[in-house]
Amino acid sequence: MTTDRTQATPARSLLAGGYRGATIGSFALVFLAAFEALAVATVMPTVSRELDGRAWFAAAFSAALAASLVGMVVVGLWADRRGAVRPLLAAVALFGLGLLAAGLAPTMPVLVAGRVLQGLGGGGLTVALYVLVAQVYDDVDRPRILGAFAAAWVLPGIVGPFAAGLVADTV
Numbered sequence: 001m002t003t004d005r006t007q008a009t010p011a012r013s014l015l016a017g018g019y020r021g022a023t024i025g026s027f028a029l030v031f032l033a034a035f036e037a038l039a040v041a042t043v044m045p046t047v048s049r050e051l052d053g054r055a056w057f058a059a060a061f062s063a064a065l066a067a068s069l070v071g072m073v074v075v076g077l078w079a080d081r082r083g084a085v086r087p088l089l090a091a092v093a094l095f096g097l098g099l100l101a102a103g104l105a106p107t108m109p110v111l112v113a114g115r116v117l118q119g120l121g122g123g124g125l126t127v128a129l130y131v132l133v134a135q136v137y138d139d140v141d142r143p144r145i146l147g148a149f150a151a152a153w154v155l156p157g158i159v160g161p162f163a164a165g166l167v168a169d170t171v
């Protein structure tokens with residue numbers, strides 16, 4: 001007779017000692033990635049107009065999406081072999097560099113290059129977080145942390161476009 005681990009292990013608070021850092025950190029990363037995704041969609045028409053790059057508009061989105069697929073595969077393989085921490089840190093660094101490059105871009109081609117870095121990092125970040133969940137959380141607690149990831153999209157979905165529009169209009 002086999003024992004079902006989900007029934008043998010009681011659920012713990014996602015903010016319990018062993019989970020606290022992983023829960024807060026991973027929730028924050030999902031929140032920031034969600035905010036970025038929604039903000040970019042809101043401000044890209046203004047950005048492409050300001051940088052005289054309307055012809056690059058679609059490339060700014062498709063480059064990030066294509067790069068995210070590459071990031072998912074590369075980071076997924078790396079995280080499966082070595083654990084989630086280093087691939088996650090690398091993905092966050094790429095995402096941050098992409099944000100910086102895109103945010104300071106003087107031209108649309110530079111912005112698209114920054115979006116490629118964002119895509120690599122964002123795709124890798126997503127996969128590395130799922131590997132982290134598998135490594136850190138007990139089976140019984142995994143659905144709740146994944147639910148928290150979904151919840152991390154709610155506030156950016158409500159205020160992200162407004163905040164991004166406000167920044168685009170004032171900065």
